[in-house]
Amino acid sequence: MSVVNCPHCRKPVSLPDPWNASAYTCPHCHRIAPLPVLTPAVPTPAPMSLDFEEEEETPMNRPRYTSGSGGPSWMQMFTACFAGTFLAGLLLLVGIRLYIHWSIADTTNQINERMKQNSPSRN
Numbered sequence: 001m002s003v004v005n006c007p008h009c010r011k012p013v014s015l016p017d018p019w020n021a022s023a024y025t026c027p028h029c030h031r032i033a034p035l036p037v038l039t040p041a042v043p044t045p046a047p048m049s050l051d052f053e054e055e056e057e058t059p060m061n062r063p064r065y066t067s068g069s070g071g072p073s074w075m076q077m078f079t080a081c082f083a084g085t086f087l088a089g090l091l092l093l094v095g096i097r098l099y100i101h102w103s104i105a106d107t108t109n110q111i112n113e114r115m116k117q118n119s120p121s122r123n
């Protein structure tokens with residue numbers, strides 16, 4: 001004897017131990033209830049399949065999916081914007097520094113060349 005609870009009326013139903021059927025009729029509410037644990041391949045009857053479809057069609061999954069996908073995308077956009085701004089500023093500073101360095105080097109080279117050109121003429 002194995003006791004299971006009816007999914008319709010929640011009352012315990014006693015079944016014979018070698019129970020090979022996929023469903024049983026509840027003696028309390030006289031409705032067909034499946035046995036998903038004892039039988040591996042359960043051909044679900046019509047009223048239980050409708051109950052499962054109603055449970056799957058509840059709108060609880062859709063807001064979770066959208067909110068979950070909206071959070072990481074916002075963080076990724078924020079991180080991308082921050083990293084892009086940081087890299088752009090870094091490249092701009094490096095470019096300005098190199099431009100100043102090269103311009104100073106050019107002016108110093110020109111000054112040195114002029115000094116070299118002027119020094120032997122004076123001497």
Ligand SMILES: [Zn+2]
Nearest residue numbers: 006009026029
């Ligand atoms: Zn029942």
